[in-house]
Amino acid sequence: MDTLNLIQLVDTLFIDHDINNYSLRLFTNYKLKRFRISNDEFKSRYVPNNRFGVGFGFASSKLLVDIAFNIKDKNKDVTNRFDMQGTTILGKKNYVNFYVQTYKGFKVKNNFDEDFVFRDDIKSVTIGLNMLRTLPDIEFSYTLLKAGIDRLDKKFYLTGGFGAFMFYDYFSADDNVLNEETYPYFNEQAQIKRYNSAALGVLGGILSVFKLPENITLTCNLMPGMGLMYKHVTLEDDKYTPSNNFLFKMDYAVALGYNVDRYYLSLIYGGGVYSTKLDYDNNYRFNVTKAKLAFGYKLGTRSKKK
Numbered sequence: 001m002d003t004l005n006l007i008q009l010v011d012t013l014f015i016d017h018d019i020n021n022y023s024l025r026l027f028t029n030y031k032l033k034r035f036r037i038s039n040d041e042f043k044s045r046y047v048p049n050n051r052f053g054v055g056f057g058f059a060s061s062k063l064l065v066d067i068a069f070n071i072k073d074k075n076k077d078v079t080n081r082f083d084m085q086g087t088t089i090l091g092k093k094n095y096v097n098f099y100v101q102t103y104k105g106f107k108v109k110n111n112f113d114e115d116f117v118f119r120d121d122i123k124s125v126t127i128g129l130n131m132l133r134t135l136p137d138i139e140f141s142y143t144l145l146k147a148g149i150d151r152l153d154k155k156f157y158l159t160g161g162f163g164a165f166m167f168y169d170y171f172s173a174d175d176n177v178l179n180e181e182t183y184p185y186f187n188e189q190a191q192i193k194r195y196n197s198a199a200l201g202v203l204g205g206i207l208s209v210f211k212l213p214e215n216i217t218l219t220c221n222l223m224p225g226m227g228l229m230y231k232h233v234t235l236e237d238d239k240y241t242p243s244n245n246f247l248f249k250m251d252y253a254v255a256l257g258y259n260v261d262r263y264y265l266s267l268i269y270g271g272g273v274y275s276t277k278l279d280y281d282n283n284y285r286f287n288v289t290k291a292k293l294a295f296g297y298k299l300g301t302r303s304k305k306k
Contacts, residue, residue: 020300023148023264025057027294029068031083033101033126035171035286037178037192037278042185044178046106046122046171048079059296064146066294077118079105085290087253092137093161095207095221097251099288101126114181121174126286128167130251130272132205132223134159140209145217145257148264148296152217157209162202165225165249167274169197169286176236189280194234197276199247201227215259221270223251229276244277264296 030052036045050072057066072078080103087097103124109116136159140152171177172194178186203225210218229247233240253270271289278284 018300020298021060021149022299023059023296024299025059025066025294025296027055027057027066027068027292029053029055029293030289030291031085032289033083033099033103033124033286034106034289035124035284037186037190038283038285039186039190039281042182043111044182044186044190045109046119046124046177047109048081048103048106049073049076049118050079050081059146059148066292077105077107077120079103085288089138093134095132095134095138095163095205096130098129099126101288108177108179108182110182110185112182112185114179117179119173119177119179122171122177123173124171126167126169126288128165128169128272128288130163130165130203130223130225132161132163132203132207134161134205134207138207145209145219145255146266146268146294148257148259148266148298150215150217150259152209152211155211158206159208160204160206162204163223164201165203165227166200167198169195169199169274171195187280187282189233189235189240189278190282191235192233193236195231195284197229197231199227199229199274201225201247201249203249203251205251217255217257217259219253219255219257221251221253225249225251231276231278233278240279242277242279244279247274247276249274262298264298266292266294266296268292 032051034047053068053070055068082102085099105120106122107118176191176193178191203223205223207221227247228245231242251272255268258265269291275285
């Protein structure tokens with residue numbers, strides 16, 4: 001590809017030449033990956049700190065860029081983290097979301113009245129991708145809705161289809177992820193020093209948009225799925241491969257938007273729940289969560305009224 005063709009490709013994919021489609025944005029967000037180990041009665045939960053952020057960005061009909069800064073409380077233990085989550089639509093039929101998350105430092109909580117403690121030695125890495133291929137074309141653009149560009153001609157949109165997902169998930173600790181005070185509530189196979197897993201599965205999904213009165217838009221998405229999973233558990237003095245290879249998951253997203261001539265507001269909440277068994281009556285589950293409240297100011301002067 002020569003330089004001229006590359007410039008034309010970039011212009012087609014990313015450059016919007018209509019100033020009326022551009023806006024500046026301020027936002028606050030909330031992101032986390034948490035996980036838990038449980039049996040029939042007891043749960044040990046691992047939750048990161050400094051989950052909130054603030055930031056700014058810009059949007060057009062072809063591109064939305066947000067830059068966030070994580071808020072850290074100097075009076076609390078800090079989780080060192082990288083958390084990137086995104087959603088896009090490729091072509092007219094492919095709804096894609098992805099996440100890349102690395103965390104170090106978790107607050108360990110429980111449901112059996114032991115003290116909560118912060119463990120800076122616990123690490124977690126999760127990388128995942130979901131793709132939904134819709135049967136009819138997707139008639140709306142999430143990028144446009146999030147950017148405050150309302151091009152909805154109907155009051156209700158609904159589409160669905162089938163697809164696939166994959167992910168890699170890992171966590172570890174210097175000794176094991178349980179604290180000494182919690183040993184009596186779990187068996188030895190729950191005293192995990194390192195956990196590795198990879199999964200591949202199928203999913204179904206429904207995407208919907210509702211155009212409500214007073215310039216309000218509501219979107220709701222659900223994508224349940226199941227798959228096969230390879231898991232390897234390392235204990236302090238042993239290791240094993242769980243025999244149960246099944247995984248069940250549910251991804252979801254809800255968004256509410258308010259859009260008028262000069263500005264827009266959007267509130268998005270979504271995530272996924274992934275659950276599997278570790279044998280020996282132990283269960284494992286992790287959650288991916290994202291929320292964002294954004295205010296956008298439109299640079300153009302075009303009125304929606306004709």
